[in-house]
Amino acid sequence: MNAPSPPLPAEVSSAPALSSGLCSTAGPKPQNEDAGVFHWPASPHLQQYLGAVAAVADGVSSAEAGALASSTATQQFVEDYFRTPDTWSAAHAGQKILASINSKLYRKSHEFAQEEKGFLCTFSAVVFKSRSAHYFHVGDSRIYHLRQDQLKCLTRDHTVVLSHRRRMLARALGMDTGLQVDYGRVELERGDCFLITSDGVHDFVDTEFIRALLARPDLTEQQKAEALVRAAEENGSDDNLTALVVGVRSVPETTLDDYSRQLTRLPFPPPLTPGMILDGYRVEREIFSSQRSQLYLVTDTASGEALVMKTPSINYEDDIHYIDRFIQEEWIGLRIQSDHVVEVHRQQRPRTALYYLMEYVDGCTLESWMTENRFPKPAEAFRIIREVSAGLAAFHQQETIHQDLKPANIMLDRAGRAKIVDFGSVYIAGSAEVFRPLEHPGALGTASYSDPHYILGRNSGIQGDIYALATIAYEVFTGELPYGEGINECRSLADYEQLRYRPAAAFNPVVPIWFDRTLERGCSIDLEERYHTLDAFITDLGTPNPDYLRDDPSDQQGQNASLFWKLLCGLWAITLLALLALFSSGN
Incomplete structure (x- = not known):
């Protein structure tokens, strides 16, 4: 099958012409906790299908990590947005990314809860895509839109008024586990001007001044941004000041919307056989096939590069949730950057069918x-175990949990380097609306490595991945499973709690006791006993933990009691010897 990509209309191949200016300063404060960015990618493909991003974040002054929060939010939004699949709408991509960023900042805030160190910031962004501007807003930064001398504020401040001089921020990134994002869309026209400001600017200049300044044709966008910040400073601004101005020089004559709607529901590829060519990729052979998907080794006919193409199973052609999940896999892979996770390749050519590419x-x-x-x-x-752990850590850094790690999902290349190669069961904290328990229809052995809490419907997060890694480590060293094959027969938590850990030394006598006890704790059914971080687990695997060198590390109370009685008996012995010596000298 040779299926060339359908040509796009000439007008569609163009993107809006934009110019920008950014000015950000600390003002009277010792540190600038604002962050601003305008990103227009160099790739024509990304310009055409994803557009450009302008964003401003303002770190909450009462939170010690406000500066880090604002820089993290703007940088990650840009990075993640340009890794989203072409098949996602701007609205879907933006809100999904912000949910993930919010979850990350919230987790960081709670890591420092005892130090009262919060990762909180406001956030406002505009995505310029084809003939539309999509805006996203949380907090009290603002987005303005000027058209033909008419200025409109597109956003509303998420604040609560406490008194004439006091306001409290009611919504911010990192403030809560849930996130409400204001979203809107404006159809672009030539000559439009957009402005994003932090409150250090718009609280100290009136809207008429903003309108008149943005409307001046003799100033560049950079000059307008600098003039706004300067005016706010002169008017007594006591805060950080940021202004980001974007001018629209031209827009495409037609829109990508119709074509994008086709992209979001691309047809499933038919079964592929060696020699077929799809979108310039020649099929060499089938690598793997299951009820849910297929993997093919393909060659890029343009570059000669060998890649893996993953295609969805036609069994789910009418399942909208399956399709969305499949598309999400590509985004997950594009976000995760690690030498120990398979690389997902960004598509540089239009697709005529639903699939994605990996190294x-x-x-x-x-x-x-x-x-x-x-x-x-x-x-x-x-x-090998340490490298798999490094791959899992890359997932966790992006607020994602693998959930289905097993030996079949780990590849060793010719140099022996380990790579995690599957994204099908990944859970994204913050963006997943409902946690879905793992299902294992016809997948023999999968339940042997999955955290029992996952299978029973509880999301144990990072601890679930630690369980899988510990189980795999046990099997690498012993050739067996820590609880035997009986774990596949368990149907309830009570069933799992009846299982007994089998010491690794029973199958491999060279395994030291401290190593065995690390494995036992790593795959403990009890979440209170199990490790909470990958670092702690890997550290104890690589370095003997003194607690695990005792006869029974769990009997700490008994050890303390034993030590007490030993000291007491020693004291009695010393006292008795002293009395005997005194008695002898008296005689």
């Missing part, structure tokens, strides 16, 4: 490697 890892799965290496060298085995 080709020439090697074998960890599952097959373990079959050939029953008792590997400890140093090599530990290196």
Whole structure:
């Protein structure tokens, strides 16, 4: 099958012509907690399908980490937006990304709860895509739109008035686990001007001054931004000041909307066979096939590069949730950057069917490697586990949980380097509306590695991935599972709690006791006992934990009592010897 991409109309290939200016200063404060960015990608493909982004964030002054929060929000919004699939609308992409950023900042705030250190900021952004401006807003920064000398504030301040001079921010990124984002859309016209300001600017200049300044044709956008900040300073602004101005020089004569609607519901590819060409990718062979998807080794006919193409199963052609989930996999892969996670390739050509591309890892799965290496060298085995942990850490840094880590989802390349290669069950904190328990229809062995709490419908987060990693580590060193095959028969928490951990030394006598007890804690059914961080688990695997060198590390109370009685008996012995010596000298 040779399916060339349908040509786009000539007008569609153009993007809006934009010019921008940004001015941000600390003002009278010692530190600038504002952050502003305008990003217009160099790639024509990204310009055409994703457009440009302008964003301003204002760190909440009462939060010690406000500056870091605002810089994190603006940078991550830009980075994540330009990794979204072409098939996502700007509205969907923006709100999903902001939910993820909010979750990240909220988690960081609670890490420092005892230090009263909060990662909080306001956020306002405009995405310029084709003939539309999509705006997103949280907090009390503002977005203004000037058209033909008419100025309109597109946003409303999310504040609560306490008194004439006091206001309290009611909504901000990182403030709560849930996030309400104001979203709107404006059809672009040539000559439009957009302005995003922090409250250090718009609280100290009136709207008439803003309107008159933005309407001046003799000033560049940069000069307008600088003039606004300067005017606010002269009017006594006591805050950080940021102004970002974007001018629209031209817009496409037609819109991408019709074409985008086609993209969002691309047809499923038919079963592919060697020699077929789809969008310039020649199929070499099928790598894997299941009820839910297929993997093919393909060659880019333009560059000669070998890639893996993942296609959805036609069994789900009418399942809208499955389609959205499949598209989300591509976004997840584009966001995660790690030497130990397979790289998802950004599409540079229009697609005529639903699929995505990944790097080709020439090697074998960890599952097959373990079959050939029953008792590997400890140093090599530990290196593999440490590399898988590094890959999981890259997921966690993006507020995502893998949920379905297993040896079949880990590849070892020709150099022995480990890479996680599957995104199908990933949970994204903040953007997932409902946690969905894992299902394992026909997937033999998967339940052996998944946290029982996942299977029973509870999201145990990072601890779930630690469970899977500990189980895999146990199997790498012993060739067995920590609870045996009986774990696949469990149907309730009571069933799981009846399981008993099998000491690793029973299958591999060279496993030291401290290493075994680290594995036992890593795959504990009880979440209170299980490790809470990957770093702690990997540290104890690599370095003997003194607590695990005792006969029974869990019997701390008994050890303390034993020590007490030993000291008491020693004291009695010393006292008795002293009395005997005194008695002897008296005689």
